[in-house]
Amino acid sequence: NAGVTQTPKFQVLKTGQSMTLQCAQDMNHNSMYWYRQDPGMGLRLIYYSASEGTTDKGEVPNGYNVSRLNKREFSLRLESAAPSQTSVYFCASSEGGLNTEAFFGQGTRLTVV
C-alpha cells in the first residue's frame, strides 16, 4: 500500500532552470494538494485540486503551475526556479469530505542555487 508517492526525493536546480515534481496516490482520493514547508512558517498551500479536472490557487501560487493529469496524479511545475523556492515540497491527498484527513507523501527537498 504505497499511499502518496512523490518523485524525486531530492533535487538541486540552478536559478532559471525548470522542473516538474511528480505526485501519485493510490487511494482513489478526489482531492490533491501541494504544500511547501519552510522553517518557522509551517505548511503553506501552493495549489490544490478539489476533484479531477479542477485546480485552484492556494496561499503562495506565484512561480508555480500544476496539472491534475488524472485522478491519481497531480504534478507541480517550476518554470523558472528562484532561490526563494528552496524548500521542502509535500504532496497530499484526501477523500475531499469536510471531516477527512489528508495523507502526505514523504516530501521533495529542493535547493535552488
Added chain:
Amino acid sequence: AQSVTQLGSHVSVSEGALVLLRCNYSSSVPPYLFWYVQYPNQGLQLLLKYTSAATLVKGINGFEAEFKKSETSFHLTKPSAHMSDAAEYFCAVRPGNTGFQKLVFGTGTRLLVSP
C-alpha cells in the same frame, strides 16, 4: 479567514512529564480540527481529528486532544512523554462549512524530550 495559532515554536519536557501543545483556531463556523506529527525527514502523519462526534478525542501513541468551543482551542496532551515523541507537531483546521474546504496548517511546535 479561518486559521490556527500554535503557541510556542518549541516545547521542552523531561521524559515522563506531561506534554501540552497548544492550538487555537479562528473560524466563523464549527470547524473540523486535526493534529499531525512529523518525524525528521518524513511526511506528516495524522495523530487525531475532531469531527464533532465527541469533544475529547483520542489518537495514536497515547495522545489526546479536547475541543473547547468557548476557548476556541484544541490543545494536544499526553500524560507521560517518551523520547520517541520528539518531533514536530502541527495543528490544522478545515472549516465546518459546505462544499470543498482547504486544510489550513499552523506554524508547528517542535517537541524536545530530555532524559
